[in-house]
Amino acid sequence: SQQGEEDPQALSIQEGENATMNCSYKTSINNLQWYRQNSGRGLVHLILIRSNEREKHSGRLRVTLDTSKKSSSLLITASRAADTASYFCATVLTGGFKTIFGAGTRLFVKA
Amino acid sequence: DAGVTQSPTHLIKTRGQQVTLRCSPKSGHDTVSWYQQALGQGPQFIFQYYEEEERQRGNFPDRFSGHQFPNYSSELNVNALWLGDSALYLCASSPDRDTEAFFGQGTRLTVV
Numbered sequence: 001s002q003q004g005e006e007d008p009q010a011l012s013i014q015e016g017e018n019a020t021m022n023c024s025y026k027t028s029i030n031n032l033q034w035y036r037q038n039s040g041r042g043l044v045h046l047i048l049i050r051s052n053e054r055e056k057h058s059g060r061l062r063v064t065l066d067t068s069k070k071s072s073s074l075l076i077t078a079s080r081a082a083d084t085a086s087y088f089c090a091t092v093l094t095g096g097f098k099t100i101f102g103a104g105t106r107l108f109v110k111a
Numbered sequence: 112d113a114g115v116t117q118s119p120t121h122l123i124k125t126r127g128q129q130v131t132l133r134c135s136p137k138s139g140h141d142t143v144s145w146y147q148q149a150l151g152q153g154p155q156f157i158f159q160y161y162e163e164e165e166r167q168r169g170n171f172p173d174r175f176s177g178h179q180f181p182n183y184s185s186e187l188n189v190n191a192l193w194l195g196d197s198a199l200y201l202c203a204s205s206p207d208r209d210t211e212a213f214f215g216q217g218t219r220l221t222v223v
Contacts (some may be wrong), residue, residue, distance in 0.1 A: 026148065030209060040199060042115075043154070045211040088153050093207070097167040099203075099212065101153035 005070055006089055019076040021105040023089030024069075030092045036072050037086045037104070046074070046087075051094075069096040081111040114201045115136075117202050117215035124192050124222050132187045136204030142166075143185040145177060146201040154201055160185055177204065178195045 004007050007022045023032070023078045031050045035043040047063045049072070062075040076083055086104045095098070118134045118146050142161045146154035156169035160179035170206050179185045183204075189196055199219050201213040 033211065035214075040150070040217075042162075042201065042214040042216040045204075045213065048211050050209075075126045097161075098156045098169060098195050100156060101146075103151075 001039050005086070006086070006102040006105045008105060010108070012080055012108045013082055015018075015079060015109055015111050017079055018057075019079050019083070019107055021074045021089075021107070023072045023074070023102060024059065025072075025091050025100075026070065027046060028094040029067075030094055030096075032063075032072050033090045033092075033099075034061075034072075034089045035090060035101075038084075043088065061066070079107075079109045081109050083107060084109045085105065115202060115204050115213050115215035117200075117218050119218060120216065121219045122221070126192055126194060126222055128192050129188065129190045130192060130220060132189075132200050132202075132220070134185045134187070134202030134204075136183050136185070136202075137213045140204035140206050141183050141214070142205050142207060143179060143189045144203045144205075145169070145185070146203065148197075148199040148201060148217075149199075157187065163182065180188060189212065191222075194222050196220065197222045 005024050033048045034046040037043045037093045049094045050088045086106050088101050088104045090099050090101045118133045134156045145157040148154040157171050158168040159166045163179045174190045176188045183210040199217045201217045205212040
């Protein structure tokens with residue numbers, strides 16, 4: 001079963017709007033990462049947030065982590081058509097090396 | 112810096128055959144992980160190599176094996192291919208487990 005589950009599975013918004021994606025996980029983690037994938041090719045790393053951090057920013061991206069609820073969110077502000085992609089959260093379990101990905105959120109930004 | 116490179120980009124094999132996929136990690140990275148991604152799904156962890164040893168393995172059968180060379184490059188071998196092995200195979204490298212991973216563009220394997 002998946003450690004990380006993204007919600008929603010798909011999201012369609014207008015250019016300029018904000019997009020929020022959520023991720024829930026089941027067990028204790030070292031860190032949580034968000035990746036983007038275009039057209040089924042390689043994944044691009046967006047942000048890594050460690051288990052002792054609550055929020056991180058990178059450009060138009062904002063990630064929060066709530067370890068008590070075992071959940072994270074990715075906010076993309078002022079979205080652009082180029083943000084159209086699949087977004088995945090990935091977790092590394094405490095004491096482990098295995099990175100576990102969720103099934104992803106498909107984001108479509110309409111120009 | 113060429114980043115993570117994978118070869119070949121596409122491959123078609125017949126059921127029952129064997130395949131070898133190759134990965135060169137980003138310069139300075141000694142940890143290589145392999146993933147299988149079926150269409151419409153997230154990547155599934157196959158295994159991770161560090162210092163030429165398999166450090167952790169996901170829920171994949173023994174038909175999936177790997178190797179890491181002294182220069183940190185890696186191979187993924189799949190024996191007795193099934194139709195269900197058709198997927199995008201991704202390689203990722205990192206300097207250690209607690210940092211971001213850099214992914215290659217993947218090898219698209221089709222088993223017919």
